[in-house]
Amino acid sequence: MAAALVPHRLRPGFAVGEVLNFAYDTFCANKVRFALTALGMVIGTASLILVVTIGMTGRQWVIAQIQAIGTNEIWSEYQGQQHISNSVLDPLTIDDLEAVRQQVPGIVAASPVVTLGERIPVGNGDEKDIQILGAYSEYRRVRNLKVLAGRFFDREDEQAHNKVGVITEKMAKSIYGSQRAAVGKIVKLSGLPFVVIGTFKEGAETFGETEVTENTMVIPYSVSRYFMETPTVKMIYFSMEDTSMVPAATSQIKRVLQSRHRSESVYAVQNLTELLSTADHVATGLTWVLLLISLVTLLVSGIGIMNIMLATVTSRIREIGIRKAIGATRREIRLQFLAEAILISLIGGFVGIFIGLAIPYSVRFLTEYRVPISGWSAIIAILVSSVVGVIFGTVPAARAAQLDPVESLRYE
Numbered sequence: 001m002a003a004a005l006v007p008h009r010l011r012p013g014f015a016v017g018e019v020l021n022f023a024y025d026t027f028c029a030n031k032v033r034f035a036l037t038a039l040g041m042v043i044g045t046a047s048l049i050l051v052v053t054i055g056m057t058g059r060q061w062v063i064a065q066i067q068a069i070g071t072n073e074i075w076s077e078y079q080g081q082q083h084i085s086n087s088v089l090d091p092l093t094i095d096d097l098e099a100v101r102q103q104v105p106g107i108v109a110a111s112p113v114v115t116l117g118e119r120i121p122v123g124n125g126d127e128k129d130i131q132i133l134g135a136y137s138e139y140r141r142v143r144n145l146k147v148l149a150g151r152f153f154d155r156e157d158e159q160a161h162n163k164v165g166v167i168t169e170k171m172a173k174s175i176y177g178s179q180r181a182a183v184g185k186i187v188k189l190s191g192l193p194f195v196v197i198g199t200f201k202e203g204a205e206t207f208g209e210t211e212v213t214e215n216t217m218v219i220p221y222s223v224s225r226y227f228m229e230t231p232t233v234k235m236i237y238f239s240m241e242d243t244s245m246v247p248a249a250t251s252q253i254k255r256v257l258q259s260r261h262r263s264e265s266v267y268a269v270q271n272l273t274e275l276l277s278t279a280d281h282v283a284t285g286l287t288w289v290l291l292l293i294s295l296v297t298l299l300v301s302g303i304g305i306m307n308i309m310l311a312t313v314t315s316r317i318r319e320i321g322i323r324k325a326i327g328a329t330r331r332e333i334r335l336q337f338l339a340e341a342i343l344i345s346l347i348g349g350f351v352g353i354f355i356g357l358a359i360p361y362s363v364r365f366l367t368e369y370r371v372p373i374s375g376w377s378a379i380i381a382i383l384v385s386s387v388v389g390v391i392f393g394t395v396p397a398a399r400a401a402q403l404d405p406v407e408s409l410r411y412e
Contacts, residue, residue: 030312033308034308034344034347037304037305037308037344037348038344038345038347038348038351039301039348040297040300040301040304040305040348041298041301041302041305041344041345041347041348041349041352041385041388042348042349042351042352042355043297043301043352044294044295044297044298044300044301044348044352045298045348045349045351045352045353045356045381045382045384045385046352046353046355046356047294047297047352047356048291048294048295048297048298048352048356048377048380048381048384049352049353049356049357049374049377049378049381050356050359050360051287051290051291051293051294052287052291052374052377053356053359053360053371053372053373053374053377054287054290055283055284055286055287055290055291056287056372056374057371057372058283058286058287059279059280059283059284059287060372062279062282062283063276063279063280063283065204072239072240072241072242072243072246073142073143073144073237073238073239073271073272074237074238074239074240074246074249074250074253074269074270074271075235075236075237075238075269075270075271076092076235076236076238076253076254076257076267076268076269076270077092077234077235077236077267077268078090078091078092078234078265078266078267079266079267079268080265080266081264081265081266090261090262090265091232091233091234092112092232092233092234092235092236092257092267093230093231093232093233094112094221094231094233095231095260096233096236096256096257096260097110097111097112097233097236099256099260100236100238100253100256100257103252103256104238104249104252104253104256106240106241106242106245106249107238107239107240107241107249108141108239108240108241109138109141109142109238109239110136110138110142110236110237110238110239111135111136111137111138111139111142111143111221111236111237112134112135112136112221112233112235112236112237113133113134113135113139113211113233113234113235113236113237114133114134114135114221114224114228114232114233114234115131115132115133115134115211115234116131116132116133116134116224116227116228117129117130117131117132118130118131118132118189118190118217120187120188120189121188122175128174128175128215129215130171130215130216130217131213131215131216131217132165132189132216132217132218132219132224132227133211133212133216133217133218133219133224134218134219134220134221134223134224134225134228135218135219135220135221136158136220136221137152137153137154137155137157137158137220138239139218139237140152140200141239142237142238142239143202143203143212143237144202144203144204145200145201145202145203146200146201146202146203147166147198147199147200148169148179148198148199148200148201149172149179149180149182149183149198149199150166150183150196150197150198150199151197151198152166152197152198152200153165153166153197153198153218153219153220157220158220158221158222158223159222161220161222161223162220162223163192163193163194163195163219163223164194164195164196164197164219164220165187165194165195165196165197165217165218165219165220166196166197166198166199166200166217166218167182167187167196167198167199167200167216167217167218168199168200168201168212168213168214168215168216168217169199169200169201170214170215171214171215171216171217172196172199174214174215179199182196182199183196183197183198183199184196184197187217189217189219189227190227192226194217194219196217200218211234211235238253243273246271246273247271247273250269250270250271250273251269253269254267254269257269295384298384298385298388299388301348301388302345302388302389302391302392303392305341305344305345305388305389305392305393306341306392306393306395306396308344309337309340309341309392309393309396309397310395310396310399312337312340312396313337313396313399313400316400317403320333320400320403321403324403330401330402331401333397333400333401333403334397334398334400334401335397336397336400337393337396337397337400337401338390338393338394338397340393341389341390341392341393341396341397342386342389342390342393343389344389345385345386345388345389345393346382346385346386346389348385349381349382349384349385349386350382352381352385353378353381353382356377356378356381357373357378360373361373
């Protein structure tokens with residue numbers, strides 16, 4: 001009974017419902033104006049979600065490329081003497097590889113790499129410079145090589161000293177026309193005939209920054225010894241059982257190698273763990289930069305909402321005067337215009353979220369690529385939309401609430 005005596009306009013529940021209904025009616029009466037105003041919010045919200053999606057996709061791609069090279073991989077190479085001296089060079093040897101195998105736990109594969117140069121005939125009297133790599137059959141595993149045609153040489157080929165080899169995909173195409181056509185062909189190295197038993201490529205494109213070039217042939221290490229005077233190697237690769245073991249193993253390998261050589265000799269022992277961490281930080285940083293840019297777009301759309309609401313207040317001064325004359329309070333007038341601003345923001349926000357999520361999902365549907373989608377980006381987008389509506393709707397709402405009812409009724 002007591003509730004029935006409270007004037008309708010003073011009941012909080014009824015007042016809020018009335019304000020929302022009035023805001024909706026106003027929106028329906030000015031659809032084109034409000035829709036154009038909400039367009040900025042649509043673009044800003046959609047760009048916010050797409051920026052997060054693009055950032056996550058870029059991060060995923062970069063990390064996948066690095067992982068394709070081999071996150072379990074550790075490599076070591078001789079870098080010379082620490083001080084200028086007349087001492088002889090002190091490169092790595094095959095015995096260093098065996099010593100590391102015995103002293104460092106968790107190594108599941110290892111391979112030396114020796115590099116040789118050769119010039120081979122390619123038909124029509126032309127010759128081509130190629131690079132020869134001598135390695136173990138485990139080289140395929142530690143370098144994550146992909147065999148495209150034929151096969152990679154195995155342990156039996158090494159033990160039997162079979163004169164076989166595998167060539168890069170690009171070399172096969174440039175000399176023989178295709179990968180499959182290259183399999184079975186004979187390549188003469190220093191007069192010795194080698195059979196091409198397969199073609200390969202690296203797990204990720206390294207753009208010639210590794211020992212594998214466009215024109216590379218990999219042969220068994222046991223056979224490459226025919227062309228070398230000493231058992232020295234250019235590099236040694238190791239593959240660990242688990243990625244978590246890589247940092248500790250890197251330090252252990254360096255310690256073992258240093259203990260087997262002179263103190264002034266310098267050996268680099270590296271892995272991709274730091275590069276992976278750096279790439280992750282860079283991708284995250286770029287995502288934040290793009291997010292700030294999209295937030296600027298939302299800021300601009302918020303200013304647009306404030307401008308259109310100020311214009312709306314000016315065009316409805318007489319209406320505001322009538323509402324105040326029949327009992328509307330400043331609080332109700334303020335809530336009315338604030339609700340209209342928030343409604344514009346939310347409508348633009350929801351449409352922007354729909355567009356921002358629809359594009360990545362359509363890519364998933366139309367292609368096999370799994371674009372990462374963050375649900376948090378949609379939640380953040382709708383919260384930002386609401387905040388923008390509140391912040392930029394406050395000034396017009398306050399101006400409307402402060403209008404003098406008498407002066408408003410006289411306004412033409």
